[in-house]
Amino acid sequence: MNYSSRKKNKTVKYIILHYTGMKTLQSAYGRLISPLSDVSVHYLVSKEGKIYNLLCPRFKAWHAGKSQWRKDKNLNNSSIGIELENKGHDHGYTKFTSKQYGSLKQLINFLKINYRLNDECILFHSDISPNRKKDPGEKFNLNKIGVYRFNKLKINNKNLPLSKMLSLYGFSNEYIKTHYDDCIMAVKRTLKYKKINKNADKDFKNNFYNLLIQ
Numbered sequence: 524m525n526y527s528s529r530k531k532n533k534t535v536k537y538i539i540l541h542y543t544g545m546k547t548l549q550s551a552y553g554r555l556i557s558p559l560s561d562v563s564v565h566y567l568v569s570k571e572g573k574i575y576n577l578l579c580p581r582f583k584a585w586h587a588g589k590s591q592w593r594k595d596k597n598l599n600n601s602s603i604g605i606e607l608e609n610k611g612h613d614h615g616y617t618k619f620t621s622k623q624y625g626s627l628k629q630l631i632n633f634l635k636i637n638y639r640l641n642d643e644c645i646l647f648h649s650d651i652s653p654n655r656k657k658d659p660g661e662k663f664n665l666n667k668i669g670v671y672r673f674n675k676l677k678i679n680n681k682n683l684p685l686s687k688m689l690s691l692y693g694f695s696n697e698y699i700k701t702h703y704d705d706c707i708m709a710v711k712r713t714l715k716y717k718k719i720n721k722n723a724d725k726d727f728k729n730n731f732y733n734l735l736i737q
């Protein structure tokens with residue numbers, strides 16, 4: 524398995540959620556622990572709700588790749604990665620199971636206490652790499668694990684420009700400039716839209732606003 528050590532001044536600030544995007548649990552497991560692959564992760568949660576701890580979070584796993592969130596870059600440095608078993612958009616994207624949600628909730632609660640993280644630290648791969656990644660995707664429901672990411676934002680202006688809303692959500696300014704449409708689509712996944720496109724109409728703006736004040 525491939526991993527690196529964390530730099531001394533880099534503490535864990537985030538948890539990044541993924542899906543495996545492979546046909547079977549065995550193939551995903553094999554890839555994540557193989558020294559020949561360039562990906563690794565701390566935890567894997569199967570559809571049956573089994574939690575595999577593949578790497579101690581003291582070490583840096585290779586799950587996020589090129590990524591940004593607010594002012595942070597390359598989030599492998601400062602995050603714990605969790606993979607959820609799911610075939611993903613390319614191989615037959617399915618609902619996440621209630622056993623999976625149950626185990627994930629326990630795992631996240633444990634990590635939140637141990638690493639002093641709050642809800643706003645729990646991110647999707649699609650949030651931090653919106654131009655490259657779709658996971659865990661629009662079938663994933665963050666509220667099912669009791670996480671409400673935006674409850675710390677104090678917003679009371681319904682007429683915010685969309686770019687400002689994207690920045691409050693957490694996208695880096697660079698990504699908002701260079702990957703604007705991808706950022707919109709990432710928000711649509713968080714909002715669990717059935718159709719993911721770049722249209723930002725009035726309805727979308729309303730839903731987005733409601734997410735931020737939730």
Ligand SMILES: [Zn+2]
Nearest residue numbers: 541542648658
């Ligand atoms: Zn991912």
